[in-house]
Amino acid sequence: MEYAESLLDLIGNTPLVRLNRCLDGVGGGDGSDSKGPLVLAKVEYLNPGGSVKDRIASRMIEAAEESGELQPGGTIVEPTSGNTGVGLAMVAQQKGYHCIFVCPDKVSEDKRNVLKAYGAEVVVCPTAVPPEHPDSYYNVSDRLSSQPGAWKPDQYSNPHNPRSHYEETGPEIWRQTEGRITHFVTGMGTGGTISGVGRYLKEQNPAIQVVGADPSGSVYSGGSGRPYLVEGVGEDFWPETYDRTVADRVIEVSDADSFAFTRRLAREEAMLVGGSSGMAAFAAAQLAREISGTPEGDDAVIVVLLPDSGRGYLTKVFNDDWLAQYGFPNGQPHTARTVGEV
Ligand code: PMP
Secondary structure, eight states: OOOOSSGGGGSSOOOEEEOOGGGTTOOOOSSSSOOSOEEEEEEGGGSTTSBTHHHHHHHHHHHHHHHTSSOTTOEEEESOOSHHHHHHHHHHHHHTOEEEEEEETTSOHHHHHHHHHTTOEEEEEOTTSOTTSTTSHHHHHHHHHTSTTEEOOOTTTOTHHHHHIIIIIHHHHHHHTTTOOOEEEEEOSSSHHHHHHHHHHHHHOTTOEEEEEEETTSGGGTOOOOOOSOSSOOOSSOOTTOOTTSOSEEEEEOHHHHHHHHHHHHHHHOOOBOHHHHHHHHHHHHHHHHHTTSHHHHTOEEEEEEOBBGGGGTTTTTOHHHHHHTTOOOSOOOOOOOTTOO
16 A cells, blocks of 8 residues: 555655746756756645645754654644644644744734644744833743753754754755756745755756845845835844755845746646745746757756745735736736637
């Protein structure tokens, strides 16, 4: 019989899928007559918790078990409501740990309910109080994580975050491309993905180009931390988990381009992914266009990592009114339909 013992055994080993139509004719390199960069998406929403963050959740928890920081029956406390929370909640549920997530009151009810569905506890803190207030996000999370039996993974400083990508994601990409990868493109939040995958790939072949994609305004592309709308990527500080030596280049992408490309991925490649995936794929397409027609481009194999699913953004990126409210084009050309046409 073919079955997994636990959902946790299904983390990682995500497939590479070729991008075709959204590249507007750029591309090839698949062994056929058409020359040009082959662009492959690493589809991380096929992880059981729905994002790339399942990988770090499982690795950080395993490491804490090994070091004794997390004891049987212990409590995991993390100030997150995003993909890392889902990964931690899923792994914790399977391993019998209690999970408490601390999040600001601006986090949507849907996101809180996802965490609760796995059995986690969600503590909501008011945004309208100063950081020194006892009910502030910072104070509540510090207080909870200093309780006996509590452990805080802290994805922004935990070395097992980049390590999971160095030990798993990087080797998967190297194996799947049979060592032919020439460029790796990814967004950066904690920087764990780019740092771990990038370091592993460069150790295999120092000529591999590691390219970060970054929302305009974020520090990684020289911004001051001014706000942008793409979620999960970009920072207003330099996290410990980001290795500043690994990226050869950072491509800055506007919110408008990120969202338009996210919509194209759904409409043209049937990939329902989040805004950070659209941002990374936009950068990969730009790179493909730049090197297309050059000797470098003829043999290029560009791998772009798509971190999560579009399901969590149906009321934002996939809502025309939401896009229109910010003045963004909705990314889908409306084709006129004749009445009666099926
Ligand atoms: N996209 C999304 C949707 C994310 O949640 C994250 C993680 N914050 C990233 C991209 C970036 O990954 P990393 O933290 O490894 O840089």
